[in-house]
Amino acid sequence: MSSARLxxxxxxxxxxxxxxxxxxxxxxxxxxxxxxxxxKFVFHSTIRNDxxxxxxxxxxxxxxxxxxxxxxxxxxxxxxxxxxxxxxxPAGGSTTxxxxxxxxxxxxxxxxxxxxxxxxxxxxxxxxxxxxxxxxDRKTLNSGGILPLALGLPALLGLMALGVRFRRAR
Amino acid sequence: MSAAITARxxxxxxxxxxxxxxxSFEVEAGEILGVLGPNGAGKTTAIRVLTTIFAPTRGSxxxxxxxxTCPTEIRRIIGVLPESAGYPERQTAExxxxxxxxxxxxxxxxxxxxxKSLLDEVGLGERSRSLISTYSRGMRQRLGxxxxxxxxxxxxxxxxxxxxxxxxxxxxxxxxxxxxAAERGATVLLSTHLLAEVEETCSRVLILSRGRVAAQGTxxxxxxxxxxxxxxxxxxxxxxxESAIAALQAxxxxxxxxxxxxxxxxxxxxxxxxxxxxxxxxxxxxxxxxEAGIPLLSYELxxxxxxxxxxxxTEAL
Amino acid sequence: MxxxxxxxxxxxxxxxxxxxxxxxxSLLLSVISYLVATNRALNFLEQRESVNLTLQVxxxxxxxxxxxxxxxxxxxxxxxxxxxxxxxTPVSRLEISLGKLLAALSLWxxxxxxxxxxxxxLARGVGLVGNAIAVGLVVGTLLAIFLAxxxxxxxxxxxxxxxxxxxxxxxxxxxxxxxQLPSSAQQGWASDLLLRLNPMTAGEHYVGKIVTNxxxxxxxxxxLVSPLIAAALFAATALVAGARFTRxxxxxxx
Numbered sequence: 015m016s017s018a019r020l021x022x023x024x025x026x027x028x029x030x031x032x033x034x035x036x037x038x039x040x041x042x043x044x045x046x047x048x049x050x051x052x053x054k055f056v057f058h059s060t061i062r063n064d065x066x067x068x069x070x071x072x073x074x075x076x077x078x079x080x081x082x083x084x085x086x087x088x089x090x091x092x093x094x095x096x097x098x099x100x101x102x103x104p105a106g107g108s109t110t111x112x113x114x115x116x117x118x119x120x121x122x123x124x125x126x127x128x129x130x131x132x133x134x135x136x137x138x139x140x141x142x143x144x145x146x147x148x149x150x151d152r153k154t155l156n157s158g159g160i161l162p163l164a165l166g167l168p169a170l171l172g173l174m175a176l177g178v179r180f181r182r183a184r
Numbered sequence: 185m186s187a188a189i190t191a192r193x194x195x196x197x198x199x200x201x202x203x204x205x206x207x208s209f210e211v212e213a214g215e216i217l218g219v220l221g222p223n224g225a226g227k228t229t230a231i232r233v234l235t236t237i238f239a240p241t242r243g244s245x246x247x248x249x250x251x252x253t254c255p256t257e258i259r260r261i262i263g264v265l266p267e268s269a270g271y272p273e274r275q276t277a278e279x280x281x282x283x284x285x286x287x288x289x290x291x292x293x294x295x296x297x298x299x300k301s302l303l304d305e306v307g308l309g310e311r312s313r314s315l316i317s318t319y320s321r322g323m324r325q326r327l328g329x330x331x332x333x334x335x336x337x338x339x340x341x342x343x344x345x346x347x348x349x350x351x352x353x354x355x356x357x358x359x360x361x362x363x364x365a366a367e368r369g370a371t372v373l374l375s376t377h378l379l380a381e382v383e384e385t386c387s388r389v390l391i392l393s394r395g396r397v398a399a400q401g402t403x404x405x406x407x408x409x410x411x412x413x414x415x416x417x418x419x420x421x422x423x424x425x426e427s428a429i430a431a432l433q434a435x436x437x438x439x440x441x442x443x444x445x446x447x448x449x450x451x452x453x454x455x456x457x458x459x460x461x462x463x464x465x466x467x468x469x470x471x472x473x474x475e476a477g478i479p480l481l482s483y484e485l486x487x488x489x490x491x492x493x494x495x496x497x498t499e500a501l
Numbered sequence: 502m503x504x505x506x507x508x509x510x511x512x513x514x515x516x517x518x519x520x521x522x523x524x525x526x527s528l529l530l531s532v533i534s535y536l537v538a539t540n541r542a543l544n545f546l547e548q549r550e551s552v553n554l555t556l557q558v559x560x561x562x563x564x565x566x567x568x569x570x571x572x573x574x575x576x577x578x579x580x581x582x583x584x585x586x587x588x589x590t591p592v593s594r595l596e597i598s599l600g601k602l603l604a605a606l607s608l609w610x611x612x613x614x615x616x617x618x619x620x621x622x623l624a625r626g627v628g629l630v631g632n633a634i635a636v637g638l639v640v641g642t643l644l645a646i647f648l649a650x651x652x653x654x655x656x657x658x659x660x661x662x663x664x665x666x667x668x669x670x671x672x673x674x675x676x677x678x679x680x681q682l683p684s685s686a687q688q689g690w691a692s693d694l695l696l697r698l699n700p701m702t703a704g705e706h707y708v709g710k711i712v713t714n715x716x717x718x719x720x721x722x723x724x725l726v727s728p729l730i731a732a733a734l735f736a737a738t739a740l741v742a743g744a745r746f747t748r749x750x751x752x753x754x755x
Contacts, residue, residue, distance in 0.1 A: 270582020
C-alpha cells in the first residue's frame with residue numbers, strides 16, 4: 015500500500031473512530047516501585063472527572079504486563095482484585111483506588127489502570143500512566159537443603175518402626 | 185445368707201424369638217452351678233443377660249446383692265470368660281492382664297502385682313511376656329480365666345471354658361475352676377454341653393432346653409428326675425450264679441435278674457413303679473444274697489445317670 | 502477413659518502400626534517436597550502453592566488415617582471377639598468411646614508433627630511458616646475430629662468391620678471429589694453453597710486462601726463454619742451413640 019493511501023486510511027479511521035471518554039483522566043501516586051520477590055506493595059490511582067456532567071457506570075481494571083521479556087505474568091497471581099466497579103464521579107470530582115499487589119516473580123513489570131464505561135457506545139478506555147515495578151530476585155528455596163529432611167525423617171521413622179517390631183518379636 | 189446369684193423369671197426375647205424364658209434359680213456363695221444344654225438351648229444368652237451384656241426383656245436378677253438395674257455395680261463384682269473370647273494378638277499376656285486390672289480400678293502397682301500372681305496361678309508365669317498370638321488354645325483359655333479373676337470377683341461366669349481343648353487341657357481347666365470356688369469362695373456358673381464336666385465339677389446343675397429350664401437341683405436330684413430304667417450289676421462266684429438269680433428274683437422290687445455275659449456277672453433290673461428308692465431295693469437284694477450264704481464279689485448300682493436325665497429332658501421340651 | 506486411651510495408644514504406637522503409617526506418610530511428604538524444592542522454575546506464587554499442597558496432603562492423609570482407625574474401633578473389636586471382655590468391665594461405654602476416639606486422633610497429631618519440618622522448609626523463604634503451620638493445625642484438627650467421629654459412628658452400627666471401613670472410605674471419597682472438579686464447575690451460588698457446606702472443601706478452600714493468596718484469617722472466616730459445626734456435631738453424636746449403642750452385635754440385630 016502506498017504511504018499516501020496509508021495516511022488517508024489512518025485519517026479516515028481517526029475521523030470515524032469514537033472519541034475517548036471526555037473529561038476522564040487517570041493518574042498514579044507513583045511512577046516507579048522497587049521491591050523484592052514475595053513482598054506485597056500498594057499504589058493508588060486517582061480517576062478525575064473534569065467534565066461538566068457526572069460520570070457513572072464506570073469500571074476500573076488493573077493490567078499487568080511483562081516489560082523485561084522473561085518474566086512470567088499471570089495477572090491473577092499478582093492481584094486478586096483487579097476489577098473495580100466505580101460509584102458515579104460527580105463533575106469536577108475524583109475517586110482514588112488502592113491496588114494491593116504481590117511481587118510473585120522477579121523482573122520488571124508494567125502496571126496500568128484502564129477505565130471504561132459498562133454500557134453505551136464502544137469507546138477506547140481511558141488509561142493511566144504505566145507504573146514500572148522492578149522486583150529484585152531473592153533465593154526463597156534452598157533446594158540443596160531438602161535432602162537431609164527428605165531422607166532423614168523417613169529413615170528415622172522407619173528405624174523406629176523396625177525397632178518396635180523387633181522388640182515385640184523377641 | 186442370701187444367695188450369691190438369684191434369677192427370677194428372666195426372659196430374653198428378640199422380636200418373636202424367645203431365647204430365654206422364665207429363668208429362675210438361686211446359687212449360694214462358693215457353689216459351682218453347671219448350666220447344661222444342647223447347642224441353641226440359650227446358655228450363652230442366659231449368661232450374657234446375667235453378666236449385663238444384654239438387658240432382660242422381663243424378670244429380674246441380682247448378683248451378690250446388686251440388682252440387675254445397676255449393671256455397673258454387677259460388672260465390678262463379676263468375672264466372665266465368654267464363649268470363644270478373642271484376645272489382642274499384639275499384646276503380651278502381662279500387658280493384657282494389667283490393662284484389665286486397671287479397667288477395674290487397680291493402680292499401676294496393684295495391677296502389676298495381681299497380674300504376676302494370677303499368671304503364676306494359671307501356669308502362664310513363664311510365658312507372661314510372650315505375645316498372645318503365640319499362645320495355644322489352652323493357654324488362651326487359662327489367660328481368659330486369669331482375666332476373669334483379675335478383680336477378685338464374687339461370681340465367675342464361664343461359658344464353655346473347655347471348648348476345643350484336649351482331655352489334659354480340659355482337666356487342667358476344671359481343676360482350676362474347682363480351686364476358684366474352694367479357695368476364693370467365689371460362686372461359679374459354668375456353662376457347658378459336656379455332662380462329664382458337670383458331674384465332675386459342679387455341686388448343682390441347671391438344664392436348659394429351647395430357652396427354658398428343664399430341670400435343676402443337685403446332680404443326683406436331677407438324675408433321679410429322669411424316668412430311666414434303674415439297674416445294678418453284681419458279681420458272685422461262678423458256681424453260685426443260679427442260686428443268686430433265684431434269691432434276687434424273690435426280692436420285692438426286683439423286676440429281673442439274669443446272667444450278664446461274663447462268668448459270675450449278674451444284671452439286676454429294678455422295678456420303676458414300686459415307689460422305693462433304688463438303693464433300698466438293691467440293699468434288700470444284697471441282704472437276700474447274704475442270708476442265702478452267697479458270697480458277693482462286687483456290686484454297682486447304675487441307677488439313672490445325668491446323661492439319661494439330660495437326654496430325656498431336652499428331648500421332652 | 503485414661504486407661505482405655507492409654508492402652509489404645511500403646512496398641513497403636515508400640516504395636517507398630519502407627520509408626521509404619523507415619524513412615525509411609527513421611528515418605529510421601531519427602532517426595533512432594535523434594536520435587537518442589539528442586540524445581541528451578543518455581544516462582545514465588547508456585548512456592549506458596551507448594552506449601553498449600555503440602556498442607557492439603559497432610560490434612561487429607563492425617564484425617565484419612567484417623568477416619569480408618571476410628572472405623573475399626575468398635576466393629577473391629579466385635580470381629581476380633583475382644584469387645585465382650587471390654588463390655589463386662591465397669592468402664593462406661595462413654596469412656597470406652599472417648600478413649601478410642603482420642604487414640605484415632607493421635608494419628609492426625611503425628612501426621613501434623615511430621616508435616617511441620619516440611620512446611621518450615623518450603624515456607625520459610627516466602628515468610629509463611631507460622632501462618633501455614635497455624636492454619637494447618639486448626640483446619641486439620643477440625644477435619645480430623647469430624648472424620649474420626651464419623652468413622653467411629655459407622656463402626657458402632659456397622660454389621661461388620663468390612664462394611665464399616667468400606668462405608669467410611671466411600672464417604673471420604675464423596676467429600677473429597679468436589680475438590681478435584683475444575684474451577685469452571687465450581688461457579689454459581691449452588692456450587693458455592695455445596696462447597697461451603699462440605700467441611701472438606703470448605704477447609705481446603707480456607708487453607709488455600711490463607712497460604713496461597715495471603716488473605717488474613719478473618720477475611721474468609723465464613724468458610725470455617727462448616728468444619729467447626731461438623732467437628733462439634735459429629736463428635737457429640739459419636740460419643741452419645743458410643744455410650745448408648747455399643748453392643749455385642751452390630752447392624753440391625755444389635
